[in-house]
Amino acid sequence: MKTFNLVSLGCAKNLVDSELMTGSLLSAGWQMKEDPAEADVLIVNTCGFIQPAVEEAIDEILSLAEYKAEDARRKLVVTGCMVQRYQQKLMEELPEVDLWVGTEGPDRLAMYIEQMIAGAPEVLHLPDRRLMSVEMERALSHPYFSSWLKITEGCDNRCSYCMIPSIRGKLRSREINDLVKEAKLLEEKGVKELNLIAQDLTAYGNDLSTDVNLPILLEKLIDTTSIDWIRLLYLYPNRIDRRLIEIMKGSRRIVPYLDIPFQHVSDAVLKRMNRNYTEKELYSLVDRLRMDIPDLALRTTFLLGFPGETKQDVEAVERFIRDVQFDHLGVFPYANEEGCPSESYSDQIDEEEKLIRVDRILSLQKEISKKKLQRFVGTTQDVLVEGVSAETDLLLQGRTKYQAPEIDGLVYINEGMVNPGEIIEVEITEAHIYDLVGNVKEQKQID
Numbered sequence: 001m002k003t004f005n006l007v008s009l010g011c012a013k014n015l016v017d018s019e020l021m022t023g024s025l026l027s028a029g030w031q032m033k034e035d036p037a038e039a040d041v042l043i044v045n046t047c048g049f050i051q052p053a054v055e056e057a058i059d060e061i062l063s064l065a066e067y068k069a070e071d072a073r074r075k076l077v078v079t080g081c082m083v084q085r086y087q088q089k090l091m092e093e094l095p096e097v098d099l100w101v102g103t104e105g106p107d108r109l110a111m112y113i114e115q116m117i118a119g120a121p122e123v124l125h126l127p128d129r130r131l132m133s134v135e136m137e138r139a140l141s142h143p144y145f146s147s148w149l150k151i152t153e154g155c156d157n158r159c160s161y162c163m164i165p166s167i168r169g170k171l172r173s174r175e176i177n178d179l180v181k182e183a184k185l186l187e188e189k190g191v192k193e194l195n196l197i198a199q200d201l202t203a204y205g206n207d208l209s210t211d212v213n214l215p216i217l218l219e220k221l222i223d224t225t226s227i228d229w230i231r232l233l234y235l236y237p238n239r240i241d242r243r244l245i246e247i248m249k250g251s252r253r254i255v256p257y258l259d260i261p262f263q264h265v266s267d268a269v270l271k272r273m274n275r276n277y278t279e280k281e282l283y284s285l286v287d288r289l290r291m292d293i294p295d296l297a298l299r300t301t302f303l304l305g306f307p308g309e310t311k312q313d314v315e316a317v318e319r320f321i322r323d324v325q326f327d328h329l330g331v332f333p334y335a336n337e338e339g340c341p342s343e344s345y346s347d348q349i350d351e352e353e354k355l356i357r358v359d360r361i362l363s364l365q366k367e368i369s370k371k372k373l374q375r376f377v378g379t380t381q382d383v384l385v386e387g388v389s390a391e392t393d394l395l396l397q398g399r400t401k402y403q404a405p406e407i408d409g410l411v412y413i414n415e416g417m418v419n420p421g422e423i424i425e426v427e428i429t430e431a432h433i434y435d436l437v438g439n440v441k442e443q444k445q446i447d
């Protein structure tokens with residue numbers, strides 16, 4: 001038994017854990033199989049912070065259990081947030097599963113699996129809280145030129161609708177030297193785009209000594225690597241300080257892009273969400289950012305249908321979006337999660353009404369995105385080539401520095417002899433609702 005197949009569900013932070021799991025298995029001599037029918041051990045790394053994610057994970061487990069039915073020797077292993085959240089409760093409901101491992105064991109997965117195969121009685125492993133480090137084997141799952149750098153684990157914020165602190169625990173920041181070492185390692189592997197991720201990037205270092213924070217980490221990454229694009233994802237609105245903006249202004253290698261989940265703008269709703277800022281502060285934050293970084297691409301997320309949300313609150317979000325004109329925007333219906341503080345809040349909104357509110361905001365953003373992208377037509381943009389587009393199978397696809405991987409639009413490149421991982425100049429000829437189209441810029445022959 002030395003082959004495995006791994007399905008990674010959920011966010012980029014969970015994907016990094018899947019890469020550690022893969023690293024631990026490959027370095028223990030296991031082989032990875034794309035096809036579950038060819039693997040001895042089937043692994044699902046789950047997400048578990050809202051019900052739709054839990055349902056998706058259970059569907060995946062049941063579909064992989066069919067492969068197990070074909071070959072009784074085959075083992076089914078489930079890891080990640082859903083295991084950490086529900087622990088023993090799940091085991092009764094899913095007897096098909098041979099081994100359960102919580103969020104803290106990704107780099108030890110090979111050990112747990114080999115113990116199971118050797119007949120060890122433990123079927124549930126919930127190791128104590130730990131933190132990943134560059135010493136752990138990490139097998140990159142992404143194209144070699146773009147990768148994630150997970151700088152913390154857990155979260156000390158207490159947003160009333162969120163299960164993540166109870167699943168992932170308190171904030172734990174990685175040491176700066178450990179992160180710099182990993183960034184250098186990724187650069188050696190050809191990474192051109194380094195995406196910094198955490199539950200809240202701005203909280204980095206709060207649990208470490210005073211001279212450790214996000215701006216200091218960025219300075220170190222700029223000084224010690226030559227990675228072309230450094231991107232910041234998931235920042236908490238009222239902790240974006242002058243220092244961070246100065247560093248972004250000072251280096252074009254920190255791309256002019258920020259993903260700042262606002263979640264709402266109504267002061268009454270923000271208060272019930274336990275998000276510590278106001279609509280007025282959000283307006284001044286956007287003004288400050290746009291003044292200091294005029295070409296900044298701004299992404300945010302809104303949660304609609306929170307208990308007690310009125311029609312006026314939804315109108316406030318609409319007005320705010322019209323005023324701010326975000327480059328990228330995600331909208332989600334509030335999920336009333338068992339175990340989160342807002343579960344018991346009065347004035348719960350019915351599911352249908354939530355979806356009506358979400359659609360209203362999404363269609364407004366569609367119009368805004370379409371208009372805003374027009375500004376790129378006729379310009380030349382640096383584009384990170386990703387490869388042949390899955391959509392067209394003909395055209396190449398890539399992204400500008402204003403487009404994050406997986407969540408934003410793309411640039412479709414008509415023609416040109418370019419390779420994945422190259423950052424090239426593209427003349428933008430068309431703009432659609434979320435995507436751009438262009439041609440590779442003729443490189444003037446330098447005599």
Ligand code: SF4
Pocket residue numbers: 155156157158159162163164165199200
């Ligand atoms: S910042 Fe809030 S929403 Fe995000 S992980 Fe922490 S508690 Fe959850």
